[in-house]
Amino acid sequence: MCGRFALTATPDQTAAFLGLEGLDDFPARYNIAPTQPILMAMAGERRAPGSNLPDRRALLVRWGLIPAWVKDTKDFPLLFNARSEGAAEKASFRTAMRHRRAVVPASGFYEWRKNAGGKGQAYWIRPRHGRLVAFAALMEPYAEPGGSEIDTGAILTTRANADIGHIHERMPVVIDPEHFSRWLDCRTLEPRDVADLLRPAEEGFFEAVPVSDLVNKVANTGPEIQERQAAEAVAAPKEPARPGAGDRQLTLF
Numbered sequence: 001m002c003g004r005f006a007l008t009a010t011p012d013q014t015a016a017f018l019g020l021e022g023l024d025d026f027p028a029r030y031n032i033a034p035t036q037p038i039l040m041a042m043a044g045e046r047r048a049p050g051s052n053l054p055d056r057r058a059l060l061v062r063w064g065l066i067p068a069w070v071k072d073t074k075d076f077p078l079l080f081n082a083r084s085e086g087a088a089e090k091a092s093f094r095t096a097m098r099h100r101r102a103v104v105p106a107s108g109f110y111e112w113r114k115n116a117g118g119k120g121q122a123y124w125i126r127p128r129h130g131r132l133v134a135f136a137a138l139m140e141p142y143a144e145p146g147g148s149e150i151d152t153g154a155i156l157t158t159r160a161n162a163d164i165g166h167i168h169e170r171m172p173v174v175i176d177p178e179h180f181s182r183w184l185d186c187r188t189l190e191p192r193d194v195a196d197l198l199r200p201a202e203e204g205f206f207e208a209v210p211v212s213d214l215v216n217k218v219a220n221t222g223p224e225i226q227e228r229q230a231a232e233a234v235a236a237p238k239e240p241a242r243p244g245a246g247d248r249q250l251t252l253f
Helices: 011-018 094-099 177-184
Strands: 004-007 029-032 037-043 056-063 081-083 101-106 108-114 120-127 133-143 149-159 170-172 206-211
Touching: 004 101, 011 056, 011 101, 037 133, 037 177, 094 133, 101 149, 101 177, 108 206, 133 177
Parallel strands: 056 149, 081 149
Antiparallel strands: 004 029, 004 108, 037 056, 037 101, 101 133, 108 120, 120 206, 133 149, 149 170
């Protein structure tokens, strides 16, 4: 599961990581939640003349995929994650897996481990090397009944590796930069051709830092939510341990 994450790198750092010409300015985001806009990179339509960079484009999407066939979004669940093991066959994700694969840049993500009595311990899970990471993702445009169109998306998950398994049984799929071109190539590669990329990150890639329950509230958006805490000293969360459809903040960058 991936219900919250952060992107605290600068626009220049993020653009270089994704192989993009550049990105508009945006602030560090420490507590990104479902339904909020998130940054994605996808294969572009054509490479700019004279550019040595890959053919890619950036876009903002609503975190929470809505399939094109949905009639009433009020009665449809919030699909902010997609299980990679069956995404190519599921009606909600099949088309996006074939035609609109993407990556989501992140500095890390948050996960919750249930303690005795159902209380949750929050963890900030980040790459040990301290650099950016890319989550495998899917994008789906959705035409609302009124005629407006919105781009929506979900992050793909897989079974957790040893770094995460003691906290939660799922983790985001990580796409290494050397595999960006393969994963994003929806013109010549079908889902079965990139299925080998849908695996847990190597052991030792992530480290899990216990943090306070400040991250539970979407209104808390400062760097203090990532400060290390002694696990036994962390206050019990006053909200459900795992964020979901109740988080409705829609603030743009």
